Amino acid sequence: MPFKDLDRVDLPAFIESERNEEALWLFMHIPKTAGSSFSEAMAASLSPYRNIEVDYRDGSRSFSEKISSAANRFIDEAQSTRFRSASGHLTYDLVRRIRASVENVKLITFLRDPVTRVISDYRYQRTPMHPPYREFIEKFPTLLDYINFAPSQNTLLEYICGREGSPSASNAIDILDTDFCFVGLQEMYPFSYYTMMELFGASNARPVEHRRKTPDTPETEVEVTDDVIKLIRDNNAGDLEVFEHVRSRLMRHRNTFARISG
Helix, strand or coil: CCHHHHHCCCHHHHHHHHCCCCCEEEEECCCCCCHHHHHHHHHHHCCCEEEECCCCCCCCCCHHHHHHHHHHHHHHHHCCCCCCEEEECCCHHHHHHHHHHCCCEEEEEEECCHHHHHHHHHHHCCCCCCCCHHHHHHHCCCHHHHHCCHHHCCHHHHHHHCCCCCCCHHHHHHHHHHHCCEEEEHHHHHHHHHHHHHHHCCCCCCCCCCCCCCCCCCCCCCCCCHHHHHHHHHHCHHHHHHHHHHHHHHHCCHHHHHHHHC
């Protein structure tokens, strides 16, 4: 039952149909969407778990080259190890490659309001938690510099459609609706967390505290005005359309969630 079926069935029926304690649950971790916290929860509840990661200190190759190699290493490892969960900053072309090479894979992801995601991403990359932070600060001395940098725009589309796909809102919505089992929202984290854990068969799991919180420092301080918000929304219109599509679907089930989650 794909994610779009939440439009025709209630939440308990959807969970009951899709609950799978045998599958490899693959989490496409889009940056700054609460994914670090959720990845830790997956690792605790669904072992063996693998974080498909790259060495950011390695400047000899691009991130795309490094994450592609990391995906291939995971595929090789999955031939001999029966993983229950995995996550990584994987674009959809890499997710599709893994799914074609590993049996019984179910896909999940989180989205976030583009305004807060862009601001959070900018702030995070200006801290030592992001190894190339000094280069980032030099390249983007202000938030406006980052907002107006074309490659930083519509990140949700880039991940969902993949580097080899067509980055449009309609294409992204179709991929999420048909290929993903569930799509959560950072703004609806308890609901999203509960639903995914029920799908995993980890019913007793509860949300953990927020991880990798960006510290408040002079380097991460930003002024968010109405004009800044409008500019982010305008420059990330595709992301906004996809976010609203998912938000509208989940909102229809929030009362059911409140009732069954106690």
